[in-house]
Amino acid sequence: MKTLILYIDGLGFNRINKENTPFLHKFGNENSLIRLKTLLAYTGIENTFITGKWPNETGIWVEYIYNKNGIGNFLRIFPLHNKYLSYFYALLNYLKGSTFLSKFYNIPRRFFGVFNNSLKEGLWKNEYFHNKRFLYYSWPFFVINNKIKLDFIKRNDEYKVKKFIKKFDDNIDIYFLHTVDLDKASHEYGVNSENTLKEIKRQDEYASLIVNEFKSRFNDCKIVIWSDHGFLDINGFVNIEEKIKKFKNVDYFLDSTIARFWFKDADTKNRVISELNKIKEGHILNLEEKNRYNIPLNREQGEIIFVVEPGYLILPNFYQGIKGCKGMHGYMPDKADLDGIFLINKKLNRKILNMNEALGLLYNGSIQF
Ligand SMILES: [Zn+2]
Numbered sequence: 001m002k003t004l005i006l007y008i009d010g011l012g013f014n015r016i017n018k019e020n021t022p023f024l025h026k027f028g029n030e031n032s033l034i035r036l037k038t039l040l041a042y043t044g045i046e047n048t049f050i051t052g053k054w055p056n057e058t059g060i061w062v063e064y065i066y067n068k069n070g071i072g073n074f075l076r077i078f079p080l081h082n083k084y085l086s087y088f089y090a091l092l093n094y095l096k097g098s099t100f101l102s103k104f105y106n107i108p109r110r111f112f113g114v115f116n117n118s119l120k121e122g123l124w125k126n127e128y129f130h131n132k133r134f135l136y137y138s139w140p141f142f143v144i145n146n147k148i149k150l151d152f153i154k155r156n157d158e159y160k161v162k163k164f165i166k167k168f169d170d171n172i173d174i175y176f177l178h179t180v181d182l183d184k185a186s187h188e189y190g191v192n193s194e195n196t197l198k199e200i201k202r203q204d205e206y207a208s209l210i211v212n213e214f215k216s217r218f219n220d221c222k223i224v225i226w227s228d229h230g231f232l233d234i235n236g237f238v239n240i241e242e243k244i245k246k247f248k249n250v251d252y253f254l255d256s257t258i259a260r261f262w263f264k265d266a267d268t269k270n271r272v273i274s275e276l277n278k279i280k281e282g283h284i285l286n287l288e289e290k291n292r293y294n295i296p297l298n299r300e301q302g303e304i305i306f307v308v309e310p311g312y313l314i315l316p317n318f319y320q321g322i323k324g325c326k327g328m329h330g331y332m333p334d335k336a337d338l339d340g341i342f343l344i345n346k347k348l349n350r351k352i353l354n355m356n357e358a359l360g361l362l363y364n365g366s367i368q369f
Helices: 022-030 043-051 070-075 082-095 157-166 181-189 194-217 266-276 287-292 355-362
Strands: 002-008 032-037 064-066 115-117 134-138 141-144 147-150 174-179 221-226 236-238 250-254 258-263 282-284 304-308 312-314 340-344 352-354
Touching (some): 157 194, 221 355, 250 266, 258 266, 266 304, 304 312
Parallel strands (some): 236 312
Antiparallel strands (some): 064 115, 141 147, 258 304, 282 304
8 A cells, every 4th residue: 555654843733723734634634633742852753653662662862872973083173164064974974874864063073072873774774664665755865765865955845845746656655755844943933933834834735735646646545644743932041051061070962952961970970960950940850750751771861861841942052052042842741732743544543642653553454443
């Protein structure tokens, strides 16, 4: 059976309604629109979706972990901006066999050799795609049956949707497209800005266009539209760097909503913990919480993991730098409504789906419809 998997990055379940998303709303009513529970994670969300395994089963949770990075260490010496070095970083990783490409964002140069990517392979390397004829398009990768075409020119979703539709073909069974403009707009402008609302409407139109074209080409087909998370507006900042810059014997990674630390001595560790405990807008995760949120426990993820309360952004951080942004995700999912969607063209008796259950619904018959 021909299968379409449309992955709309950053479309919250709570954004689906008649006005914002007329197509998805109607299509959901006629079929099944299910709340897809999100995770306190970054890279780990889509990885859980496609592997059916939680981050603490795969070790894939956030993008960078505490692990030596030879390419990063080499690129550290070149006096170029992170933005340009990121191209070389991606290219060298690709030549080394990596199919999950990352950037340096605003990671300080002294940490280039200290942190490495947790994930090395693109989603299409996972079992779900094995022995299947597939098209996987998530920029910069355009992959047909494991044959990779790389495209480093920035493309918007409109371009990708057109290119994707043109490839509908009897010789391919699974079609996977990842759109990202809504994630970008929501970060930049915030949840309810005009630009973001316009982008939601555009994503709804893309979905309508793709689904209608797909149905007209292949009448017996499975259609899945899903998203990883929604968004919250940022209404406060937490400056962690300021509080820890006096300490020498600590390495740290400042994700946008998570701060992770590694220590070279016990005294520094105790002093950093006591600094972090003074911050009211967040806290250090205890073991019970790590288990509840399915966070891997190995040291590479962080000796100490600090998370901020919903609506706060760690600033400066290694992604947004010093500039910040207006919208964010990556909060404790039981404290904020950040769930995504799972829409499938079957009648299912489910209201809520866990991220690790989606894979069963992608496979035919492994969960009863
Ligand atoms: Zn994002």
